[in-house]
Amino acid sequence: MTRRAFTMIELLLAVMLVGVLTTICVFTFNSVSRGWQISTDYMDKMQRTDFALNQVISGLRSMYYPHDGSQDDRYGFTLTNNGDGDDPDSSDVIEWSKTGSAIVGNKSSVADTVHRVQVMVLEEGNSDYRSEVEVTGLYARQCPDVALRPKDNPDDIDYSFANDEMYQPVLIADGVVGFNCRVLKTADEIKAENDDRAFEDEFAESNAVPYKVELTFRISDPEGRSYRTNTAPLMRIIRIPIHEQSLDGSTPPSASDSAGGRGVRGPGGRR
Numbered sequence: 001m002t003r004r005a006f007t008m009i010e011l012l013l014a015v016m017l018v019g020v021l022t023t024i025c026v027f028t029f030n031s032v033s034r035g036w037q038i039s040t041d042y043m044d045k046m047q048r049t050d051f052a053l054n055q056v057i058s059g060l061r062s063m064y065y066p067h068d069g070s071q072d073d074r075y076g077f078t079l080t081n082n083g084d085g086d087d088p089d090s091s092d093v094i095e096w097s098k099t100g101s102a103i104v105g106n107k108s109s110v111a112d113t114v115h116r117v118q119v120m121v122l123e124e125g126n127s128d129y130r131s132e133v134e135v136t137g138l139y140a141r142q143c144p145d146v147a148l149r150p151k152d153n154p155d156d157i158d159y160s161f162a163n164d165e166m167y168q169p170v171l172i173a174d175g176v177v178g179f180n181c182r183v184l185k186t187a188d189e190i191k192a193e194n195d196d197r198a199f200e201d202e203f204a205e206s207n208a209v210p211y212k213v214e215l216t217f218r219i220s221d222p223e224g225r226s227y228r229t230n231t232a233p234l235m236r237i238i239r240i241p242i243h244e245q246s247l248d249g250s251t252p253p254s255a256s257d258s259a260g261g262r263g264v265r266g267p268g269g270r271r
Contacts, residue, residue, distance in 0.1 A: 045175040045219045046234070052138050052173035053217055053234055056119055058102035060213055060238050064114050065097070065246045073207035074146045076246065077183075081201045085180030085216060088123035088136060092181040092201075095119075095161065096209065103140050103172070114145035118161050121179045122169060130165050138176040138217065139169035178218035178233075183210035186243075208246040213238045 065075050075097045083090025095118040101111040103119070118141040126133035133139070141161060143149075149159040161167060182199040199214050216235045 048173045049138075049176055049217050049219050049234055052176065053215065053236060055103050055172060056215060057236055057238050058100070059098050059117060059119075060096070060240060062098045062100040062102055063096050063209060063240060063242055064099050065209060065242045067245060069248075071207040071246065071248070076206040077203065077209040077213075077240075078206050079181055079183060079201075079203040081181075083180075085121075085178040085218060087178055088121045088126075091121035091179040093118065093120040094181050094213075097145065104142050108142065110142055110144060113148060115148075116143050116145065116161065117141065118167075119172075119179075120169070121176055128164055130168050133169065135171065135174045136177055136220070137174035138172045138179065140172050141167045141169050143167050175219050176217050177220045178216075180216040182214040182216075184212040184214070185210050187211050209240050209243055211240060211243045213240060 063077070066072055078095045080093040080095075082092055085091045095116060097114055097116050099112075099114055101108065103117050104111055104115065120139055122133045122136070122139045124133055124136045143159065143161060143166070150157075153159075157163070157166075159166065182201055183203045184199050185203065185205070199212075203210055214235065214237045216233045218233050
């Protein structure tokens with residue numbers, strides 16, 4: 001019995017078929033691997049941003065306001081509205097007084113005292129401060145409470161956040177490319193449950209704190225695609241426990257609010 005050998009054309013077709021199948025397998029593997037890597041990076045950014053968001057929430061819930069019967073603009077909540085938070089340049093800046101280790105960390109020298117914090121998004125290369133910003137993300141600055149700053153100041157040094165050289169921003173979470181803050185000034189402005197139309201982008205009452213604060217963070221797309229269409233926001237609404245106290249400087253928070261606002265103290269550090 002004579003065996004029939006493969007012709008050259010059959011061999012070429014076989015090689016071409018193997019090549020096509022190999023190419024398809026390689027492309028499929030690369031696509032799956034890239035998709036897995038993108039998903040992992042995105043979830044990692046989401047987790048870091050969620051951690052940062054929880055730190056800011058804890059910082060807002062531990063907001064401090066003097067309980068001395070008067071209003072004081074040195075302890076009020078301030079909101080600098082720069083836009084809708086689509087990118088670092090249009091992101092808002094918020095500032096308030098607080099106690100506790102949220103945002104500043106347990107090892108911070110101000111963690112056990114009243115201090116001011118400032119939260120913002122800064123872009124890589126920003127040179128507004130003492131050191132250039134190395135990575136785009138959510139940053140925070142801290143400074144001592146006005147009562148703890150040096151009283152004798154022969155050099156006329158500004159110890160507030162206006163002194164950009166003194167308080168360097170510290171990175172809370174990289175990958176955050178946008179931040180928007182809105183406020184609900186008083187409980188009386190609530191028109192309906194879950195109605196967000198009462199929230200505003202402006203808060204002019206710098207000697208008080210709002211009833212609620214809405215925070216929206218946006219994270220960068222892992223593939224660097226268009227920000228507006230390829231990023232998802234993380235949003236939270238926080239009830240401020242000492243809102244009523246800030247209105248007249250004397251009314252203490254209710255018992256239920258105090259439970260959610262640990263760190264709020266009266267004069268001399270009394271709880």
